[in-house]
């Protein structure tokens with residue numbers, strides 16, 4: 332049977348003891364207004380999400396930048412300082428030639444003159460370029476600004492303030508050994 336009557340009529344509502352308050356008035360019975368409560372929840376959630384996103388962003392940034400920084404700034408190399416060192420084979424420095432070797436923190440040029448080895452720092456005392464041995468002129472020559480040095484490192488001419496540092500070199504068996512002077 333079809334129901335008759337107006338369920339929303341004021342008479343019916345008053346008979347139910349209701350003031351006909353609209354159901355969507357936006358208030359939560361016995362608590363905070365609905366909007367106010369949701370805003371609080373949203374604020375807390377947003378704050379949490381910001382922290383998570385910020386943390387993930389920081390991790391990604393650090394993991395990306397760390398290898399780049401490590402590449403740009405290589406770790407300081409620790410060179411073990413020794414009194415003497417086998418640097419190569421005697422055949423590497425034939426008569427009339429010079430060859431540069433690493434010795435401690437210096438680069439040392441070993442020159443063979445008639446079977447006798449001489450060793451001096453190859454680092455020009457002017458601005459640090461590496462010198463060459465020019466056997467025809469019997470001298471070291473710096474290609475940067477023209478400094479010239481004798482076989483034993485003394486200054487011949489040029490802008491350099493000091494002679495080349497001296498070392499010792501000898502052959503043992505088939506090996507070249509450089510030592511401090």
Ligand code: FES
Nearest residue numbers: 455457458473476
């Ligand atoms: S660096 Fe050798 S002459 Fe200037």
